[in-house]
Amino acid sequence: MAHSDREVADVIQEVLLDEQAIAARVAELAERITADYAEIDDLVLVGVLKGAFIFMADLTRRLKVAHHVDFIALSSYNSGTESTGAVRLIMDTRTSVTGRNVLIVEDILDTGHTLDYLLRTFSARQPRSLRTCVLLSKPARLQVKVPVDYLGFEIPDKWVVGYGLDFADKYRTLPFIGALKPEVYQ
Ligand code: PRP
DSSP, X not given: OOOOHHHHHHHEEEEEEOHHHHHHHHHHHHHHHHHHTTTOSOEEEEEEETTTHHHHHHHHHHOOSOEEEEEEEEEEEEETTEEEEEEEEEEOOSSOOTTSEXXXXXXXXXXXXXXXXXXXXXXXXXXXXXXXXEEEEOXXXXXXXXXXXXXXXXXXXXXXXXXXXXXTTBSTTOSSEEEEOHHHHO
16 A cells, blocks of 8 residues: 655655665675575575565565565464564465475564574474574574574664554555654554
8 A cells, every 4th residue: 555745754754775775785684695695496485474475575686596485474463562572373375395495585574573483383394404694683682593594684672664664554655664653542
């Protein structure tokens, strides 16, 4: 859904990362992943819906190594704006990851519970290798230590939207990543 300039001005406090900054960083991540998986012929990127859909689309198109794409859909149980740490699997990958080289693609690391759940779930399926690629990390919010192999940006503890990230399922398609005005979510 498109958003009018007026609506954006009403809810966005500041743009943290504009389109150019995101595109440049995604290109760098894709270059590193391409180099690291140059000798690998069964790389599977697993995008975590919904938030990662735009990041995944841009990253996958910049990779210069053969790979498959798959998706998993999760939801965290929230009480208001706070994660309770419990994660629910809504849709699993379509293909098996056993024996394959898996790269989990996430939009944001907040408390870490989602990525922790994913790593435990995928490890149990015995992939050949398992790594993580996360666009944004909020170090101030982290509760569970999880390994991130490819990280886009560290950001301050603000509610961010755009480039796949939402507030109440809104603002996902903004081309930039912006901080919401606190009065929007408080
Ligand atoms: C968001 C985000 C991550 C997760 C990170 O998903 O996309 O998957 O939260 O939070 P955590 O580190 O505290 O676990 P959300 O549950 O909002 O679903 P969505 O991606 O469908 O918007």
